[in-house]
Amino acid sequence: MSLSKTYNPREVEDKWYSHWLEKNYFHSEPDEREPYTVVIPPPNVTGVLHMGHMLNNTIQDVLVRRARMLGKNACWIPGTDHASIATEAKVVQKLREEGLKKSDLSREEFLKHAFEWKDKHGGIILQQLKKLGASCDWERTHFTMDPKYSESVIDVFIDLHKKNRIYRGNRMVNWDPEALTALSDEEVIYKEVNSKLYHVRYKIDNTTDQWLTIATTRPETILGDTAICVNPNDKRYTNLHGKSVIVPISNRVVPVICDEYVDMEFGTGCLKITPAHDTNDHEIGLRHQLETISIFNSNGTLNENGLHYEGKDRFEVRKAIEKELEQSGYLIKIEDHINKVGFSERTNAIIEPRLSLQWYVNMQELSKPALDNVMNGNVQFYPEKFKNTYRHWMENIKDWCISRQLWWGHRIPAWYYGEGKEEFVVCKTLEEAVELASAKSGKNIGEKDLKQDEDVLDTWFSSWLWPISVFNGLTDKENEEINYYYPSNDLVTAPEIMFFWVARMIIAGYEYMGDLPFKNVYYTGIVRDKLGRKMSKSLGNSPDPIELIENYGADGVRVGILISSPAGNDLPFDSSQCEQGRNFTNKVWNAYRLISSWESKNIEQPISSIKAIEWFESKYNQSLEEINDLFDKFRISDALMAIYKLVWDDFCSSYLEIIKPGYQQPIDDKTLKQSILFFEKILLIMHPFTPFVTEELWHVLSKERRETDIIVSSWPEKKEIDLQVLNTFNYCDKVITQIRNFRKEQQISNKIKLDLYLIENKEIDRSFDSVISKIGNLTKLEYAEEKVAKAHSFLIDSNEFFIPFGEGIDMEQEMKKLHEDLDYTKGFLKSVQGKLNNERFVSNAPQNIVDIERKKEADALGKIEVLEKKISALS
RNA sequence: GGGCGAUUAACUCAGUUGGUUCAGAGUGCCUCCCUUACAAGGAGGAAGUCGGGGGUUCGAGUCCCUCAUUGCCCA
Numbered sequence: 001m002s003l004s005k006t007y008n009p010r011e012v013e014d015k016w017y018s019h020w021l022e023k024n025y026f027h028s029e030p031d032e033r034e035p036y037t038v039v040i041p042p043p044n045v046t047g048v049l050h051m052g053h054m055l056n057n058t059i060q061d062v063l064v065r066r067a068r069m070l071g072k073n074a075c076w077i078p079g080t081d082h083a084s085i086a087t088e089a090k091v092v093q094k095l096r097e098e099g100l101k102k103s104d105l106s107r108e109e110f111l112k113h114a115f116e117w118k119d120k121h122g123g124i125i126l127q128q129l130k131k132l133g134a135s136c137d138w139e140r141t142h143f144t145m146d147p148k149y150s151e152s153v154i155d156v157f158i159d160l161h162k163k164n165r166i167y168r169g170n171r172m173v174n175w176d177p178e179a180l181t182a183l184s185d186e187e188v189i190y191k192e193v194n195s196k197l198y199h200v201r202y203k204i205d206n207t208t209d210q211w212l213t214i215a216t217t218r219p220e221t222i223l224g225d226t227a228i229c230v231n232p233n234d235k236r237y238t239n240l241h242g243k244s245v246i247v248p249i250s251n252r253v254v255p256v257i258c259d260e261y262v263d264m265e266f267g268t269g270c271l272k273i274t275p276a277h278d279t280n281d282h283e284i285g286l287r288h289q290l291e292t293i294s295i296f297n298s299n300g301t302l303n304e305n306g307l308h309y310e311g312k313d314r315f316e317v318r319k320a321i322e323k324e325l326e327q328s329g330y331l332i333k334i335e336d337h338i339n340k341v342g343f344s345e346r347t348n349a350i351i352e353p354r355l356s357l358q359w360y361v362n363m364q365e366l367s368k369p370a371l372d373n374v375m376n377g378n379v380q381f382y383p384e385k386f387k388n389t390y391r392h393w394m395e396n397i398k399d400w401c402i403s404r405q406l407w408w409g410h411r412i413p414a415w416y417y418g419e420g421k422e423e424f425v426v427c428k429t430l431e432e433a434v435e436l437a438s439a440k441s442g443k444n445i446g447e448k449d450l451k452q453d454e455d456v457l458d459t460w461f462s463s464w465l466w467p468i469s470v471f472n473g474l475t476d477k478e479n480e481e482i483n484y485y486y487p488s489n490d491l492v493t494a495p496e497i498m499f500f501w502v503a504r505m506i507i508a509g510y511e512y513m514g515d516l517p518f519k520n521v522y523y524t525g526i527v528r529d530k531l532g533r534k535m536s537k538s539l540g541n542s543p544d545p546i547e548l549i550e551n552y553g554a555d556g557v558r559v560g561i562l563i564s565s566p567a568g569n570d571l572p573f574d575s576s577q578c579e580q581g582r583n584f585t586n587k588v589w590n591a592y593r594l595i596s597s598w599e600s601k602n603i604e605q606p607i608s609s610i611k612a613i614e615w616f617e618s619k620y621n622q623s624l625e626e627i628n629d630l631f632d633k634f635r636i637s638d639a640l641m642a643i644y645k646l647v648w649d650d651f652c653s654s655y656l657e658i659i660k661p662g663y664q665q666p667i668d669d670k671t672l673k674q675s676i677l678f679f680e681k682i683l684l685i686m687h688p689f690t691p692f693v694t695e696e697l698w699h700v701l702s703k704e705r706r707e708t709d710i711i712v713s714s715w716p717e718k719k720e721i722d723l724q725v726l727n728t729f730n731y732c733d734k735v736i737t738q739i740r741n742f743r744k745e746q747q748i749s750n751k752i753k754l755d756l757y758l759i760e761n762k763e764i765d766r767s768f769d770s771v772i773s774k775i776g777n778l779t780k781l782e783y784a785e786e787k788v789a790k791a792h793s794f795l796i797d798s799n800e801f802f803i804p805f806g807e808g809i810d811m812e813q814e815m816k817k818l819h820e821d822l823d824y825t826k827g828f829l830k831s832v833q834g835k836l837n838n839e840r841f842v843s844n845a846p847q848n849i850v851d852i853e854r855k856k857e858a859d860a861l862g863k864i865e866v867l868e869k870k871i872s873a874l875s
Numbered sequence: 876g877g878g879c880g881a882u883u884a885a886c887u888c889a890g891u892u893g894g895u896u897c898a899g900a901g902u903g904c905c906u907c908c909c910u911u912a913c914a915a916g917g918a919g920g921a922a923g924u925c926g927g928g929g930g931u932u933c934g935a936g937u938c939c940c941u942c943a944u945u946g947c948c949c950a
Contacts, residue, residue: 006915190950340950388879389948396878396949495947526947530886564887564901568880570946572887580902583915594912638889641901656912663911737919744907744919751910840933849894849934856895 003596007589009553012696017130019695025068025711026135028075030484036067036074037488039467039518040136041501042144044083046090046121049128051527051535051573052494054545055565058558059524059636060492061134065688066631067489068135069715075485076135077470078126079142082118084409084459085179085187085346091117091408107407107454114408131546133554133691135711142470144462145410152474153410153462154428156512161426165362166402168414168421172279173401175354176344177300177314181405182358184458188342188351197267197337198322200330202228205244205253212240212256213332215267217339218277219325220317223250223306224295227273229284232258234269248330249321250307257288279353292355300352314352359403359412359455367397369510370503379506380520382634383568386495393499400504402458409456416451417441424453464504467491467517474512482513491518494526495568522634525570532572548578555690556582562640562689584644585693588686591652592697594660595675601666608770609671612658615729615768616678618722619650625718627685640689647682654733658771676702681716724765731796732768738794739776742803746792753777757784757791757802761866764799787873795821798862800870815871822867829860 020026028035038060043053060076068074091114092102102110126141142149160166173182198219204210214228225247230237240256247254261284262271275285276294285292295305302309302317309317325331342351371394373379374387381387403412415433416424418441425436430447437445468474473482487509493502502521509517527535527542535542548557552575559581565571623646630639659675661667679701683694687710698710735756743750756778758764773781787793788802795801835841835853842850 003912005913007913385880392878393949499948566888569888574886576902577887579915583913586915587913590913590916592912597912635889638900641889644901652912653917660912740918741920747907749910750908750918835934838933842933844933845894852895 003593005590005593007553007586007693009555009585009692010550013131013133013554013692016692016695017133019709020135020711021138023709025709026076026137027139028073028137030480031073033071033073035485036064036070036072037077037485038064038075038490038492039077039470039488040079041491041493041497042079042081042142042463042466043125044086045080045118045123045143046083046087047080047125049125049132049545051542051545051561052524053125053129054132054557055524055527055561055571056492056494057129057132057134058561059522060490061132061691062558062562062636062688063490063492064135065691065711066715068711069684069687069713071714074135075137075140077140077142078129078134078136078138079140079466079470080123080126080144081459081463082143082145082409084404084406084456085181085183087114087118088406088408089179089346110407128546131549131554133558135691140470144459144466148472148475149462149465149469150410152465152469152472153457154413155474156465156508157410157413157457157461158426158428160361165366166426167360167362168357168424169360170355170357171360171401172282172353173356173358174342174344175298175352175356176347176349177296177298177352178347178349179344179406180298182354182356182401182403183344183346183351184401184460187345189345190340190342192338193341195337195339195341197335198325199268199332199335200248200325201332202245202247202272202330204240205246212237212245212270213268214270214272215335216272217337218274218318219321220302220309220314221274221277221295222247222272222321223302223309224274224276224293225250225252225254225272226275226285226291226293227254227288228256229259229262229271229273230256230269231260231262231264233260234262234264236269248325248328257284257290259284259287276355277353282353282355294355296352296354298354300349358401359414359457361400361402361461363397363400363507366511367394367503367507370394370506373510373516374506379516379518382520382522383566386498386521386523386568389495390498390503394503400458402461403453403455404458405454406456409459410462412453412455412457414453416453417445417449460500460504463501464508465512467505467509468512486513487516488518490520490522492522492524495523496526498523520634523568525565525568527571527573530572530574532570535573543573543575548575551575552578552582553585553692555585555693558689559584559640559644562637563644564637566637567634584648585690587648587652588682588690588693588697591647591656591679592701594656595672595679596700598661598667598672600669600672603666603668605668605670606659606770606774608774609659609668611768611771612655613671613674613678614722615725616650616655617719618725619729620646620678620681621719621721622726623650624685624716625721628718643685643689647686651678651682658774680705683710684713684716687711687713728765728768729771731765732772734796735772735801736775738796738801739772739778739803742792742794746805750777753779754803755779756781757788757804758782759784759787759800759802761798761800761862787870789873793870795863795866798859798866800866818867818871822864822871825860825863825867829857829864832856832860 040060041056064074064076094117095102095113129136157166174188176183195217197215197217199213199215200219200222201211201213204212212228228245230240241258243256244253245256261280262269273281273284273290275282275290275292277296293305295302296314297303300314301311302314304310306317309320322331343349344351371391374381374390381390413428414424414426415437417437423441425433425440427433427436430450433450434445434447437450465474467486467488468482471482471485472479473486491502505517509515529535529541533541552560557578560578563577563580623642627639627642630642659671680698683698687694691711695710698705739754754777756776760783769781772778788804791802791804793800793802832853836857
């Protein structure tokens with residue numbers, strides 16, 4: 001035999017992937033078939049493949065390949081996201097390494113560098129996906145900053161502005177002092193940190209020595225205090241109502257105000273109010289018309305309101321001010337304190353709440369259809385539990401801050417012609433702006449008088465259009481492709497971006513297409529390491545996917561990653577799972593090796609083979625039905641497991657063993673032909689999970705198939721299942737197990753032939769006796785009338801089986817087993833009779849349940865009788 | 876602090892309307908076997924008070940309450 005004992009994925013993977021590409025199988029064009037569309041969650045353009053992508057894209061590929069085989073026009077759109085903050089940060093860092101500062105560059109120069117970077121590093125991840133076997137339509141690769149795509153983003157901005165859904169507002173934003181940009185709420189990560197709670201006393205104005213004490217975690221913001229607030233119901237402080245206090249260091253006189261917002265239990269019950277630097281304080285400030293004093297610059301250093309601290313960093317100032325407060329007697333005490341602090345998702349800088357003028361989308365009305373259509377099931381979530389989370393967020397949705405103080409991205413199409421709050425127009429081009437601005441202002445405004453907004457849009461403001469704009473559904477409305485492919489079918493993504501992305505795509509879908517963007521959303525879990533930690537670069541606990549593919553083969557990795565990862569569950573990943581996957585591909589490979597080694601002749605077909613074929617036909621169809629059902633429910637792991645067991649247990653361990661001819665014996669033509677057909681049917685259902693090994697075997701297995709490719713072959717049709725055959729095989733399997741057990745207990749080699757006698761107390765379907773004889777390696781299988789002496793015996797469904805043994809009888813062992821069996825059955829009978837003697841059970845339980853119990857009782861009684869007879873016969 | 880989940884074998888998970896497809900699967904573990912497809916293999920086996928406690932019911936892994944532990948989302 002010249003075939004390798006083990007499957008070698010390296011030899012076949014590149015070959016078939018190139019072949020598929022050459023044949024253009026991944027490419028889709030609208031036609032008369034039913035479309036099946038999936039849009040990839042676009043990875044960051046400069047990203048590299050990690051385990052999360054592996055999981056996510058394997059699932060998509062499984063779905064897409066199966067849809068293709070089901071005869072649908074499958075279209076999987078790949079692409080990348082410009083990821084404004086992440087990419088800009090990378091470019092800035094790269095420039096810094098080259099000695100260039102962003103601030104020294106013009107916008108145009110910077111963007112030139114950024115595009116160079118993108119062209120060089122962009123899309124590596126897409127190349128990596130090919131190694132995994134992803135069957136994306138590469139001709140349709142999109143990038144969220146492609147010209148057409150960008151145009152649609154700008155159009156949407158203009159449109160929403162026209163509809164009064166976009167407005168410009170001076171609001172508290174999450175400011176990233178490192179990236180120097182505002183962030184959306186979703187980009188802020190709150191973490192618990194050990195900090196300190198400073199108790200500081202403020203002197204009450206117009207007194208010589210009366211004080212109140214506040215508690216704060218941010219003493220540096222004292223310089224921006226414009227009030228002290230107490231709860232109006234707090235009896236301790238009624239004396240303060242209407243008074244003023246003197247802020248330490250700045251010596252500003254500020255009022256004491258009352259607001260129920262203050263938690264009387266926390267700290268001292270006196271809250272200092274800094275409207276410029278805290279969201280809640282800002283709201284209190286608005287309610288009480290307080291002055292707002294900003295003390296920070298955009299980069300987190302103090303401004304001129306910071307007095308002698310001007311120019312110093314906020315954390316440096318915190319230390320310094322602690323000292324100053326202490327020296328001047330204002331600091332009462334410092335307590336340890338745990339509080340939650342917001343960090344920038346991208347730069348990890350501590351977020352500074354900051355008042356600034358930003359662009360917002362009013363989400364109230366816009367989001368309604370998106371909530372309704374998920375709740376009513378038009379858009380299905382898998383698993384469904386995420387609907388709750390979704391609803392909670394959608395019902396409390398806040399306006400979306402969409403401007404970012406960056407250069408890499410879609411520049412906001414707003415043009416300013418003056419300093420006034422309303423002195424701007426929103427439109428696509430400078431020419432239009434001239435016209436609109438002139439009209440709006442009533443003045444003659446030229447190009448030079450206009451200045452475009454410096455900011456770009458939030459990345460998600462472009463990716464929320466992904467399912468539409470990859471088909472140019474906005475720039476070229478009603479075009480053939482958008483009409484054909486939209487809405488897409490399944491979206492596979494991580495629950496972490498349910499709000500960033502999924503919810504907003506649904507919103508955009510209803511707003512711009514009047515329809516859902518996808519029918520099903522499959523949420524994957526987070527890939528974690530063995531210890532349950534999230535996989536991350538900094539921890540270094542993430543295996544390199546490409547290395548895994550090299551070690552275990554793409555098919556092995558695909559199986560390994562899917563074998564136990566139900567939707568929505570985190571996946572604790574361990575490379576041993578890939579080992580299991582690799583072993584699976586190897587198993588199939590060896591099944592092929594076996595079949596290919598047989599020489600066929602026109603000889604009589606053994607009955608055992610005929611029966612095996614009958615059985616496997618039904619078994620296959622039973623599994624196929626189950627697998628189809630699991631796919632319909634998006635239970636991808638379970639579908640894989642069902643296939644795994646069908647292949648390994650049923651096809652290899654049972655079927656092939658039954659039909660296997662003796663050593664160097666030929667096989668009959670019919671059986672071989674049928675076995676190859678079975679093998680092909682198995683390859684077909686395996687294909688979505690293990691595309692490479694199945695394509696390889698498809699081609700070598702039979703000559704007829706060499707002209708076709710499995711990737712474009714049809715998913716098998718389900719045929720009838722003969723339950724009788726399946727039941728009889730189960731019985732046969734039980735007998736075989738008993739024979740094997742006997743051999744093992746008595747240490748009788750498989751090579752030694754045995755006799756089997758049986759007393760048929762209950763009718764037996766004898767059709768699989770030839771199979772029992774073959775697998776059990778029996779010389780004879782005889783139906784007897786009387787018990788056989790000096791024999792090992794066992795019971796299956798009240799039928800008695802005997803294997804006579806020669807000299808080395810272990811009688812004790814036999815007796816022990818009989819007694820164990822008897823004890824168990826007696827206990828079982830007792831519990832059944834307990835139920836039946838309970839009048840309430842008999843009168844309340846449905847008749848069929850009672851009947852079942854009665855039958856159990858009868859069976860148990862019969863079995864006990866047989867066992868007792870045997871025991872007395874042996875003793 | 877608010878919301879949503881989870882807890883079943885050593886590990887990862889199934890368990891649809893309460894009742895024979897109810898205590899399951901895969902991996903791991905143990906025993907025996909290098910048997911002529913595959914030791915990346917074969918055959919067999921052990922292993923769980925279904926997180927604790929209450930309740931409803933003839934009957935609870937499944938429904939209700941409560942506690943504990945834990946995860947995620949939001950502030």
